[in-house]
Amino acid sequence: MQSLKGRTVLLTGASKGIGAATAKTLLDMGAYLIAHYGTDRAGVEAVLKDVDPDRYRILQADFSKLADVRRLWDEAVAWRDRVDVLVNNAAIFLNAGGIEEDEAEWDEVWDRTLLVNVRAPSDLMRRAVHHYKAMGGGIIVTVVSWNAQRGSSSPKTIAYAASKGALKAATQTIARTYADQNILAYIIAPGVVKTRMSEESAAVLGGVDKLTASLAMGEWVPPEEIGSLIGFLATGTCRHMTGGTIDFNGASYVR
DSSP, X not given: OOOOTTOEEEESSOSSHHHHHHHHHHHXXXXXXXXXXXXOHHHHHHHTTTSOGGGEEXXXXXXXXXXXXXXXXXHHHHHHTOXXXXXXXXXXXXXXXXXXXXXXXXXXXXXXXXXXXXXXXXXXXXXXXXXXXXXXXEEEEEEXXXXXXXXXXXXXXXXXXXXXXXXXXXXXXXXXXHGGGTEEEEEEEEOSBSSHHHHHHHHHTTOHHHHXXXXXXXXXXXXXXXXXXXXXXXXXXXXXXXTOEEXXXXXXXXX
16 A cells, blocks of 8 residues: 555545545555544544544534635644645535426525535635645545536436536646646546445435446445545656546446
């Protein structure tokens, strides 16, 4: 396993699913971890229960409040005077507010989804870029979704799909603009991952069994595999992969 020894990583959405698996990988690789959560502090504490407390810091931020997002970045940097890697993982999935729903619900879901899934992580990336320019470089890893590539299978989740497409484009813009300043930005686009969010999505698409049968490997992506990829990208080993989008769906969607 490659090393992240001495590097400080800010991981958003660390309490469950991909975030929890990634937190374990980053710590195993030697990183100092800033583990963000929105509401589930107990989930983060469960992930970190056997870890040396000097190796991590737990920070809360509500991504629907930009003041919280900005405070999160400031507190993350203050812990060790630097953040070397930002992992944009936190997101919400609202199975509501689709094309067939009433306008009030449509408006509410779009506003909340774009704020949490696009504006908040983009604000963190903006601050990261300024920080990295002063440090001589840094890394961003953004987790989106295969919906960013192909759209959603349900009109009820159009806002979610659009938010992931927007965040993908924002990350690519940073990659293209700042590559010559050693600021690297990667995108991971998972398919159906074995998480609570995917279980909620399955309900929209006819249930777990139906969704599983539609997958090329006949199984959901283990979040630990995505955590391993995030850990590798965080090392900066493949610098010229910056700007790239890595599909992670077990050959169920091949471009």
